[in-house]
Amino acid sequence: MKQSTQKRKAKERFKKATQLEKEYLRSLQKIVHQIDRLIKFTLNSGMPVVQAQAEIRKALESYSKQIGPWAENKARLIFRTISKFEEEEWMQLGRKLERNLKKEFNNSTIGTAVDLFMSEQVKLIQDIPLGAARRIQNLAENAVITGERPESLIEKIMHTGQVTRSRAQLIARTTIASTATALTKIRSEHVGSTHYTWRTCGDGDVRESHKHMNGKVIAWSAEPEVEPGKFYHAGCFPNCRCWAAPILDQIAWQTSSFRAGKDSADGIAVL
Numbered sequence: 001m002k003q004s005t006q007k008r009k010a011k012e013r014f015k016k017a018t019q020l021e022k023e024y025l026r027s028l029q030k031i032v033h034q035i036d037r038l039i040k041f042t043l044n045s046g047m048p049v050v051q052a053q054a055e056i057r058k059a060l061e062s063y064s065k066q067i068g069p070w071a072e073n074k075a076r077l078i079f080r081t082i083s084k085f086e087e088e089e090w091m092q093l094g095r096k097l098e099r100n101l102k103k104e105f106n107n108s109t110i111g112t113a114v115d116l117f118m119s120e121q122v123k124l125i126q127d128i129p130l131g132a133a134r135r136i137q138n139l140a141e142n143a144v145i146t147g148e149r150p151e152s153l154i155e156k157i158m159h160t161g162q163v164t165r166s167r168a169q170l171i172a173r174t175t176i177a178s179t180a181t182a183l184t185k186i187r188s189e190h191v192g193s194t195h196y197t198w199r200t201c202g203d204g205d206v207r208e209s210h211k212h213m214n215g216k217v218i219a220w221s222a223e224p225e226v227e228p229g230k231f232y233h234a235g236c237f238p239n240c241r242c243w244a245a246p247i248l249d250q251i252a253w254q255t256s257s258f259r260a261g262k263d264s265a266d267g268i269a270v271l
Contacts, residue, residue, distance in 0.1 A: 014201045014241060016085055017176050024078050025172035028128065031067065032168050035060065035132050036161030043157060049150045053140045053157060060133040064126045075121035079114060082176060086183045117179055124171050132164045170238060177235035181244050185220050185233070188246040195219050196244040198234045210242055217247065 042056050043049070136157055143153045188196065198213040200206045206214075209227045213234070218224050223231040234242040 011201075013243060017180070017241065020078070020081060020085065020176045021172045023081070024175060025169060027074050027078075028125070028168040028172055029165070031125070031128050032161065032165045034063065035129055035164055038063070039132075039136075039157060039160055043154055049154055049157075050140070053136050053153075056157070057133040057136055060129040060136075064129045064133075067129070068122065068126060071122045071125035072118065074125065075118050076114075078121070078175070079117050079179065082179050083183060086180050086187075116182070121175065124175075128164060128168060128171075131167060132160050135160055135163060174238050174240075177240055177243065181233050181235040184244050184246055188244075188248075189220060191248065193246050193248050194221065196234070196246045198224075199243050199245050201241045206241075210240065213242070218244070 038059055039056055042052050042059070045052065047055070139153060139156050142148070184196070188194075195217050198210075198216050198218055200210050200214045202214075213224070213226055216224070218233065220233075223233055223236075225231050226237070230237075234240070234244040
């Protein structure tokens with residue numbers, strides 16, 4: 001019964017996470033489309049490829065600065081969505097969460113996460129056109145060294161849009177999972193919970209190293225070595241769909257400064 005419930009929750013969580021990824025990716029694809037349009041327009045203008053690639057890089061660097069305010073608004077919106085999604089997971093504990101603790105979730109516990117998320121996401125979004133500019137610069141420099149034909153260089157530069165699209169897809173998927181874990185960590189530590197249970201989606205796409213981690217209890221204070229030389233928490237690896245299920249044990253609950261005056265945790269509660 002317990003295993004069946006975990007699988008159901010895994011499917012529900014995966015479905016919600018996938019929806020968030022698609023929404024975020026649609027926003028990032030607007031940037032990708034503009035980059036692709038700018039590159040093709042300049043290359044088809046008739047100017048020599050050496051001059052064209054320089055103009056493209058200059059335009060992309062300018063575009064990166066222009067999208068700063070948009071990136072901040074988009075990052076704030078996606079964070080609120082992720083935060084609401086994670087809060088709903090916590091609220092499933094219902095009787096385990098006292099009213100004043102719920103209030104804390106909406107205030108001080110989120111502030112630090114917001115600042116960190118906003119800073120990282122704005123940099124990632126603005127780096128999409130900058131990454132395209134760096135790629136084009138590397139292609140141009142290599143063409144000079146190898147004596148590559150202009151036609152071949154143009155073809156490679158044209159492919160930048162596809163490379164940038166793949167980068168946007170990675171950002172969208174990684175952002176949702178890693179931010180959800182960061183929020184869970186902050187909220188867990190805020191109520192005195194020091195450990196979580198590693199959970200996977202439970203399907204055939206789960207990588208072997210993560211199958212091995214499924215069900216293991218992990219301390220928030222130390223990232224586990226999931227693979228040789230690779231340390232990270234659930235959901236904090238590129239394309240990882242795992243998540244951290246916080247453990248609220250009786251001791252952690254009793255020592256929390258936000259108890260409302262009664263012991264409401266029985267044994268161990270795992271989200």
